[in-house]
Amino acid sequence: MTRRLTVDMLTRVEGHGGVEVVLDGDEVKDVKFNIFEGPRFFESIIKTVNYEKIPDMTRRICAICTASHSLASIGAIENAFGVENTPQTELLRDLLIHGEMIESHALHVYMLALPDFLGYPDAIAMSADHIDAVKNALALKKTGNMIHTTLSGREVHGMNERVGGFSKIPTEEELTKVKKMLEKVQPAAELAVELFKGFDLPAYNESDNVLMAIDPGERFGYLGTHVLVSGGERHPQEDYMKLTNEKVYRHSYAKHSSYNGGPIMVGALPRVHLSHDKLTGTARELYKEHSDMVDPRNTLSNNFCQALELAHDVERGVETIDALLSDGLEEEGLAEFEAHEGRGINAVEAPRGLLYHDYSFDEDGCITKANIITPTAQNAANIEKDIRVIAVNHVGEDAELMNDIEVMIRAYDPCISCSVHLVRLR
């Protein structure tokens, strides 16, 4: 007799999704990662809008990855029009994306994922027995948000980073204040690594994964122009359509990605696995000590990798501020350029993985065509693969199976509301 097991609504994830597993005895008949977030049609509504206001709109695809969307969007526009940025702009953008990682990872690692491993329904309940963990989370989150507020104008949906630079350059005092906060929360970031190194990676979640992440260049980071794929491949970001071949499914407003016919994974695990040799300082030491926690065959490693990235992000933030302060801050205005007909593609790492924006413009610089591919859309097929893997390996109660599946999905840090306004079908 077949039985249908479901998680109607995933909790402690961003957006609305569920799970369905159909079993016949021990045999797995079908699995689905359902997404029932409403569609918002971003690629359609931004048509005819002038490039200057596009990042203000597309950053609203997601609240928790708002700066990732804004930087992906700004980069695509700059690539279309050939905009050259100053070293100061590059440093400020690097600081902003690291701030976003701190804010997002602190929320996910400590407040959404950790309760699974300590046995609580949420961070508030967890705070009764683990108040230090929750206070660490809040201090880290606040620091990430402080970077957002200082550089972008506010925590969610800022506005100060623009095509060609920043509208207003932060003052020396403001950046020094951020630096002090970063130095203060360094132990909180390292504690996240300490906590997660203690949770074993269960064998029931092991399978082959094709990992993809941005090539950050010389040092570990989240901006770049090429994409790395496990197995040693390296592709220019312009080849993204090939890397994320998408298909529409009836049970999901999110299209599912594939590469060479199989699912792919993006996120912290791919970033750390593919570029760990580029880590520096404390994060490098922590990686060496706990490299067994970075298992490319076990997607639950993603939690540990986010914790490791937190240690990197905080230290890197301090370095970037030091570089900005020693160079001296300058109100340099926005780069000059002319809008024209053309197309621009840009990839950045959002907290939960690779994000692509692709725009075409008419001669006035208004959008004629847009394509946006979010990390959770890319992960959707891999999440379904993992649901199947866990269901096949599972022995024991059904309720336990569904719980293990939910913990696995949460480890991807899915951003479901992001995932629903995806690519156009050609």
Add this chain to the structure above:
Amino acid sequence: MKPRVGIFSLTGCAGDQLQILNMEDELLDLVSHIHIVDFQEGSSHKEEGPIDVAFVEGSVSTETDLKHLKEIRERSKILIAFGNCAVEGGIQAMRNKEGSIDGRLKDVYGVETGFFDAKLSKPLSEYVEVDLNIPGCPVEKEETLRAITSLLHGDLPPSFTYPVCVECKLNEYPCVIVESGKPCLGPVIRAGCDARCPGLGLDCIGCRGPVDSASGFAAEFSMLLEKGYSKEYILNRLRVFSGEVKEGFLGGEEL
């Protein structure tokens, strides 16, 4: 007894409930004063039964959203439309007056009607009675905290009835329309943000939605036309966070 509070989301980016989590300094204190019965993004704990105050973010964009909203309304004494999507329909309502939902489904997903349960994005007030609006994309943390404090004391908080221009003048920022010719929406958008964008040298993009008084829109429209912006450009600007505003608001233009 602590008031029973639910935090719900329909279609949107979840940025308004994120603003609650962004109250890092106040969060632990805040949750000690309320009893949270539903907060899908933050907790796996969920209770049935009546709700004293429901915060609902996101717009109604699917049949599922509508069903969910009606259930929440039935359970709740006070229902708050939380953020621009809930108050105005959000950025996804921008093209409500142009084209059809089927056209957009075809455009983005390449499929015909009947495939999904999508609807035109509408504010909560289209379907249920709303007791309080907290506007913004996203909502302001301070305004939200003030609202919660008022509600804990049994009051409804005051709302902003004047435009962003007032706060801009109070801050003595240079006018971005007059000084740099930027298409600022400050004259017709609800205050409460302390004129953040003009403070950064940027034009207001309207994320708090239109002020209650409609009279400014026609003037804004003709002023921007005079500055040399095209009709399509101005409409694209005014509609981003106000897709559902009534025809007359936009200078009586046929749209």
